[in-house]
Amino acid sequence: MNQSSATILVIDGDEISQKYISALLRKEGYQALAASAGLEGLISAWRDRPDVVIFDPALPDITSLEFLTRLRKDRRTATLPCVALSGQENLQEVSKLMAAGCNEYLVKSSETVPLLLQTLTRLLGKEDYAPMRRGKLFAFLSAKGGTGTSSLCANLAMCIGSSKPDKQVAVVDLVLPLGSLANIVGYTENINIVTVAMQRSDTIPPTYFKEKLPLIPGWYFRLLAGSPDPDTAMHLPGDRVVAILQMMSTVYDYIFVDLGRSLSRISLPIIQRADLLVLILGADLATSMLTRTVWEYLKTLGVDAKKVFAIQNRSVGLEGPTKPEVEQMIGLPVRLTIPYMGGTFTFSNNRHEPIVANYSKDAVGLALQEAASQMVALVEKQAK
Ligand SMILES: Nc1ncnc2c1ncn2[C@@H]1O[C@H](COP(=O)(O)OP(=O)(O)OP(=O)(O)O)[C@@H](O)[C@H]1O
Ligand SMILES: [Mg+2]
Numbered sequence: 001m002n003q004s005s006a007t008i009l010v011i012d013g014d015e016i017s018q019k020y021i022s023a024l025l026r027k028e029g030y031q032a033l034a035a036s037a038g039l040e041g042l043i044s045a046w047r048d049r050p051d052v053v054i055f056d057p058a059l060p061d062i063t064s065l066e067f068l069t070r071l072r073k074d075r076r077t078a079t080l081p082c083v084a085l086s087g088q089e090n091l092q093e094v095s096k097l098m099a100a101g102c103n104e105y106l107v108k109s110s111e112t113v114p115l116l117l118q119t120l121t122r123l124l125g126k127e128d129y130a131p132m133r134r135g136k137l138f139a140f141l142s143a144k145g146g147t148g149t150s151s152l153c154a155n156l157a158m159c160i161g162s163s164k165p166d167k168q169v170a171v172v173d174l175v176l177p178l179g180s181l182a183n184i185v186g187y188t189e190n191i192n193i194v195t196v197a198m199q200r201s202d203t204i205p206p207t208y209f210k211e212k213l214p215l216i217p218g219w220y221f222r223l224l225a226g227s228p229d230p231d232t233a234m235h236l237p238g239d240r241v242v243a244i245l246q247m248m249s250t251v252y253d254y255i256f257v258d259l260g261r262s263l264s265r266i267s268l269p270i271i272q273r274a275d276l277l278v279l280i281l282g283a284d285l286a287t288s289m290l291t292r293t294v295w296e297y298l299k300t301l302g303v304d305a306k307k308v309f310a311i312q313n314r315s316v317g318l319e320g321p322t323k324p325e326v327e328q329m330i331g332l333p334v335r336l337t338i339p340y341m342g343g344t345f346t347f348s349n350n351r352h353e354p355i356v357a358n359y360s361k362d363a364v365g366l367a368l369q370e371a372a373s374q375m376v377a378l379v380e381k382q383a384k
Contacts, residue, residue, distance in 0.1 A: 005031070006051040007032075007050040008120065010054050011035045021085070024113065028117060038067040041055060052082070065096065068100040083102070085106050111243030118250075135255050137273060138274065138379075139270050141262075142279070148280060148313040151355075153171065155354055156368060157220075159356060163373070167254060169256070170213065170223070172223075175226050176262070176266070181226060183349075183352075185223060187214060191212065191213065193226055193244075196244065209247060224248075277303060281311065285320065292330045310335055311338065336370070336371045339363060339367075344362075
């Protein structure tokens with residue numbers, strides 16, 4: 001179908017938003033129809049037969065579920081492509097609407113414009129239509145620095161990338177003001193989270209992240225490196241980070257984010273969105289106690305214990321609390337303990353090599369591979 005002749009029905013109770021979206025669509029060459037409530041929208045959909053419907057689920061008259069049910073029940077609109085464009089992300093709403101026959105779910109913001117346009121192009125090019133990919137987000141967090149968060153983030157991503165060649169894996173370094181993943185994997189070029197976030201959002205389509213991010217030799221993932229220095233970090237537009245991850249989730253299956261030791265305006269929305277929160281615990285008592293404080297705080301934000309994957313990493317060779325002691329202290333099961341590896345961990349990092357490249361049959365190599373497959377199994381189970 002010729003995209004410019006396509007008609008899009010915009011149903012939105014908020015007049016400003018409805019006008020904004022309609023004007024945007026017209027600018028792109030679409031015909032735009034508008035309705036300001038659910039019933040009016042249904043009538044227009046049945047009468048005017050648009051090619052796509054975009055609707056804000058917060059309808060003033062009927063529930064979004066009733067809207068979708070009636071839309072899908074009617075033979076004229078049973079297969080009409082339908083995009084929910086919500087004022088705020090509500091993860092329960094996403095699954096409810098998708099189950100009721102909605103094709104896509106996006107969150108309103110100027111950052112979403114390229115995604116919305118890309119979605120329309122896909123929905124209108126019916127032959128090769130495939131629902132938008134929703135990559136899984138693994139967020140790595142620790143309560144204390146130096147516990148091995150970055151090394152484990154890179155190495156676990158590598159285990160998944162190398163064992164699942166059909167999956168696209170990306171790693172994002174969000175440790176501020178100075179990232180370390182580029183050093184660990186040996187990346188020395190200039191693309192990083194700050195340079196990407198500073199570009200105008202409508203100039204970078206989601207495919208940018210697939211094509212332009214470097215594929216790191218031997219690591220089986222693409223890297224969005226962190227800030228190379230504190231000065232650059234000062235220029236990071238933090239409010240763009242979630243949109244960048246959202247775009248990445250349309251082109252990657254698994255996205256690993258290193259948040260380091262940070263609970264901030266930037267990291268908290270990512271922690272709340274994560275499909276799996278990988279919490280790295282150290283070997284000592286002080287770290288376990290800090291972790292308990294962090295976990296108690298995250299619970300108040302609604303983070304679900306089922307989504308937490310705690311790893312105890314003996315990054316220093318000290319005697320420390322045992323696994324059951326740590327579990328009792330923080331109130332979470334420890335899924336994996338990584339032994340102290342002496343210099344081998346640092347040796348691999350210094351050579352920019354993944355641990356399993358050299359120690360795949362050692363206890364630590366096996367533990368990493370086992371943890372990686374458990375993590376994938378957990379997020380895939382949640383998706384069902
Ligand atoms: N199990 C382990 N055995 C031995 N050394 C380890 C182990 N885990 C991590 N290390 C070493 O500990 C150091 C810190 O690791 P890493 O940089 O991954 O930690 P981090 O938590 O990301 O630190 P930062 O707070 O600086 O971001 C590195 O030199 C790494 O090689
Ligand atoms: Mg780190």
